[in-house]
């Protein structure tokens with residue numbers, strides 16, 4: 001025991017010394033910064049994963065990725081046994097372990113072991129995955145050293161998408177009840193459910209069985225090839241932005257985050273009028289749909305659109321089954337006001353608003369029999385409770401029910417298998433959307449016509465210290481700096497259908513501003529006015545924002 005603790009320090013000192021003086025925090029989605037600063041953090045997260053795994057008596061996952069960030073960044077997050085993000089109470093431990101001096105590592109570990117009464121003799125497996133960033137292989141090596149230093153067993157899954165990692169972890173911990181915990185098992189589960197749902201009926205009415213896919217030059221481009229092989233004619237996927245390791249510009253002028261935040265068509269995808277396109281992000285856990293019309297006008301169908309499409313379809317199927325299941329939709333303050341209106345007033349599905357970050361949405365969604373959650377940026381999934389699954393399984397076999405009822409239950413069961421319930425999964429979400437569009441016989445315009453988005457604008461302001469800005473009410477209200485919320489209120493009042501909020505980013509040293517209003521010009525002006533106030537009252541640095 002003592003020996004392994006000594007290894008911890010020796011490994012740190014000799015191979016993974018702390019190289020950054022300032023503290024770094026476990027943020028919204030783990031640690032994320034310049035890849036060159038992450039070696040020792042990776043090593044320490046390897047250590048933490050072993051502690052967490054022994055404490056939870058389950059397999060823990062580690063994903064190395066910086067998602068939609070530039071290629072020179074990287075990051076790391078831990079995945080808990082059910083395949084969800086690591087419990088929040090351990091984020092503090094992660095931050096502490098990341099920031100202590102090398103010679104304090106042993107003592108910090110001992111403290112954690114004591115506090116949580118961790119049995120350090122338990123054998124544990126840690127699953128490790130990484131995205132396509134050139135820095136990922138060496139960072140993975142540092143993670144492995146951390147796992148070995150505390151006598152855990154690292155299992156390397158190589159290059160995988162973030163949602164694949166979440167899936168693998170859940171499979172291992174459910175002894176493959178959730179699915180087979182290999183890449184092959186993942187493809188087989190999703191593709192066979194998709195084929196079951198599609199049957200031999202496609203090109204249903206206006207549905208066109210072809211999609212252009214922007215892989216963001218990342219892991220999403222690699223993995224879609226395995227889907228293409230298996231899907232065959234069932235869904236024609238034309239792949240673009242598929243650069244190999246280190247050769248393409250990951251997320252540069254392409255990918256889901258670029259398309260959503262810039263509201264622009266990506267480079268590298270052919271511009272064909274009215275052609276349905278999708279972009280995924282650098283670790284393939286986000287997806288957005290879009291097209292250019294015949295006048296070359298860009299139309300975006302983001303996470304809110306996907307959420308409403310899914311919620312509507314699920315509601316129809318649940319009604320057709322005649323089973324009493326409660327369905328809820330979870331959004332964040334970024335959700336377009338028009339989508340929230342449509343969901344509550346037209347679909348009559350209850351909506352909850354929570355803080356930004358997948359863990360908050362996921363957590364809330366667990367309160368429903370069927371919880372649909374999506375961030376506007378395209379990250380989201382659906383979770384089905386055990387109660388829902390049990391009832392559907394019964395209904396599918398219940399001969400007292402009508403044929404239509406039984407078939408609807410069967411459809412819902414197949415949908416569950418297309419969905420990656422552990423976390424938002426771009427490719428799984430795409431298969432789900434394609435299933436629904438095909439079932440409805442809709443083209444992308446028909447989907448878009450369900451409601452009209454309010455024009456909106458995202459801005460950011462660099463500030464001295466983003467922690468000075470605090471919020472409440474699911475980030476919709478600003479608490480400090482004093483007076484800022486009142487000022488925002490006064491500005492918003494001037495705009496027709498105006499809404500705006502500000503929040504400190506959890507991943508960058510900036511404050512984000514969101515604004516929506518009746519017209520494009522108004523939304524831009526509103527965002528800029530609010531940005532100016534943030535700059536003034538929250539310690540903006542650099543050039544002040546300009547009103548258009």
Ligand code: 16G
Nearest residue numbers: 028029356357358359505506507508
């Ligand atoms: C991370 C979050 C995402 C959130 C985004 C906000 C996860 C897996 N990802 O990418 O959900 O929308 O951060 O970024 O939780 P921000 O705090 O910089 O605005």
Ligand code: MG
Nearest residue numbers: 067281283285
């Ligand atoms: Mg991502």
